Amino acid sequence: MSEDRRLMVLRAIVQDYVQTSEPVGSKALVERHHLGVSAATVRNDMALLEEEGLIHAPHTSAGRVPTDAGYRVFVDRLSAVKPLSSGERRAIGQFLEGAVDLDDVVDRTVRLLASLTRQVAVVQYPSLTRSTVRHIELVPMGSSHLMIVLIVNTGRVEQRVVDTGRVLSDATGEALVASVRARINEVAAGVPFTVAATRLRRLVDDVDEADRAAMEAVVSALGDALVEEREERVVLAGQANLARAGTDFQRTIGPILEALEEHVTLLRLLGQLGDDPDLVSVRIGSENPVTGLQSTSLVSMGYGSGAERVASLGVLGPTRMDYPTTMASVRAVARYVSEILDENQAT
Amino acid sequence: MSEDRRLMVLRAIVQDYVQTSEPVGSKALVERHHLGVSAATVRNDMALLEEEGLIHAPHTSAGRVPTDAGYRVFVDRLSAVKPLSSGERRAIGQFLEGAVDLDDVVDRTVRLLASLTRQVAVVQYPSLTRSTVRHIELVPMGSSHLMIVLIVNTGRVEQRVVDTGRVLSDATGEALVASVRARINEVAAGVPFTVAATRLRRLVDDVDEADRAAMEAVVSALGDALVEEREERVVLAGQANLARAGTDFQRTIGPILEALEEHVTLLRLLGQLGDDPDLVSVRIGSENPVTGLQSTSLVSMGYGSGAERVASLGVLGPTRMDYPTTMASVRAVARYVSEILDENQAT
């Protein structure tokens, strides 16, 4: 008994099942694939595959369905990432080129991924922690409030309003704002965010007693940007694609939608990538720790300028998905987005 | 035959149907409501209501279900917006107070609305067109690129990167940026966006030949902010609540999710409010022109500082919804958000 053939059979089962959404039997298998052996032989192989826990029969007389472990073997050993057609590549490029700013890039990316894969797309905003401060702007709002606008090298912009507790609209106030603005940019501009945060904290002590409160407010607001849950943001698209999936899936759609609204857990999930940052990571069904997503697979990859990955993106769909093409799409999009970030940043 | 009683019957039908999700019959009606008449009488009234097109029987021997027209009568004439409990009011306030910036306000609002009404919540970002420019910041990116950061009075911040076509990193470049920044803020700060846009366009002509290209790039990017589809943004939450609704609804969930992803049409819908800006607007089922949303109702209201409404928010759910409490929640949230915008802006 050749193990090779058994794996061929597994591959054929996965492929057929992905295409038809129905349990696949031995007869249909030999008809659709030229395996060179008879149905009976295939049946023997299938019995073994079932023993190994790679496939499973919903009931006595239905065909077989791959288990999560079966998909895992398929993804790891039986499939190659299918390269996209040049037309598809071009379409991706064109669609993303038009973006005018980071929000737009993220927005277009998530829509693109969703329509490309016909699944739910997930795109994380570039993490602040892993970015470099480009500029910090202070804009007076009302008499004592200050809007702090933080601009980082990925093009991401964060804002925050603080109450400085003193009048800023008079001449001394304006001078204070100008001086604070100059001093924080002096130490923070061009510096990795985390470094900037500590430098800024030290800066507070150097400030005159009178102005310290204002400086303090600004610095702590900037520090907050890291801690706050808003540091990490995620955007979704293509939820409608969940409804398109098979009827068996319809039932679980509620929990899935709920899980998708928990951005915090979603981000944690997205953050757990494989070791090699240049590889697409696949999490299949129950490999996934999040309640509600155990009948889905997540195909994700990091993106970002240069070697450093500043965030992740991916798609989520039923475990019965076309892994090779999905993985190809995710990888292609991640690479394009990385390129675009590179262009837009050019320190 | 009293028309009054017929309307009481309609009200009772709507209330029961909303609660039980099942067609309501004459017998159940007299049991649950003290109408003071017998089931037979109610049946006669129901026959008339059906003639008027306000209710409808799914089949001969099931109870009656309100039609869209029936809900319309209910909303317009038979129900009062149910005031929220003081606890609820407090919870709304507390939840929204914590917001640190506009993104956060919008984010919290949409989540709050979704969990309050257990339906899909929709919140539009304050329109730029109806806002006032507070400050425009220019930040050099790379050697020839410029990031333009537009800050308006609602706290909304928009960014955009343009290529000025000339080196900005040398001394003359820096001087140019400073001068452009000063001049555009001089004419634009504190001015309604639309006015600022025209003033800025005029400004281009006053600039020296040499620097005109740079000024031109900045001004046209700012002008774009208006035209681009990004001018209007919308945020959703609570899609999972769609799955929670009755089983009859599950089938239509796909088209609904699709319609929700069409932000442009969604925005158009949200923009069509009633005449009185202080009133909750309700669009019921087929009153709604958007394909896919014809089995849903939209309860919406404008919000914004002062008398001017800068945007809308609302919730979307099955036509069979609890209108009085939903309307109350939407109104309460809209008012709170308006208040918060007022506080944060205080020109």
Add this chain to the structure above:
DNA sequence: GTCTGGCACTCTCGATCGACGAGTGCCAAG
């Protein structure tokens, strides 16, 4: 004139049953 109880009628829903078919496991032979 309006309301009410009674009654026959209609229609859906759920359970039951049986035929059908797909698919399997096993076995004996190649």
Add this chain to the structure above:
DNA sequence: CTTGGCACTCGTCGATCGAGAGTGCCAGAC
């Protein structure tokens, strides 16, 4: 080790049937 054959299992589909809910209508009461 492979293959064709064969008996067996089990879920699906369709038809049938009874129960129950709800109605419309009518004749009588107020």
